[in-house]
Amino acid sequence: MTQTLFHVTPRRFVHSILEYGIMVECAKGKTRGVWLCDAGRLPWAVLHIAAHQGVRECDLSILHVNVNGLALRTIRKGVYVSNVDIATTRLFDVIYFATGEPE
Numbered sequence: 001m002t003q004t005l006f007h008v009t010p011r012r013f014v015h016s017i018l019e020y021g022i023m024v025e026c027a028k029g030k031t032r033g034v035w036l037c038d039a040g041r042l043p044w045a046v047l048h049i050a051a052h053q054g055v056r057e058c059d060l061s062i063l064h065v066n067v068n069g070l071a072l073r074t075i076r077k078g079v080y081v082s083n084v085d086i087a088t089t090r091l092f093d094v095i096y097f098a099t100g101e102p103e
Contacts, residue, residue, distance in 0.1 A: 001069040005036040005080065008049045011061040014094060022065070022086040028052075033073075033081035036065060041078035064093035 007022055022034045029052070037045045042062065050057045065086055072080040 007063045038078040062095040
């Protein structure tokens with residue numbers, strides 16, 4: 001079962017993600033893994049990541065990701081963690097905020 005979810009990240013990481021994928025080993029925080037959310041939790045995720053990473057909301061990017069639902073663990077309604085890397089072939093769109101694409 002494939003799901004379309006979102007991954008929010010500071011835009012300085014987008015180039016690396018598009019080259020290597022979203023890697024579990026790069027995760028920060030107590031729970032290691034690739035954090036994803038559904039559309040309903042996207043506003044919360046943007047604010048949470050901005051605060052956690054110490055960046056402004058306009059310095060974040062949102063990646064659309066196709067993932068295998070079996071690889072996900074539900075943290076709370078609409079928030080998931082995967083403990084497997086997400087390949088670049090699973091990424092299908094990037095949304096940049098007001099400041100534009102990364103240099």
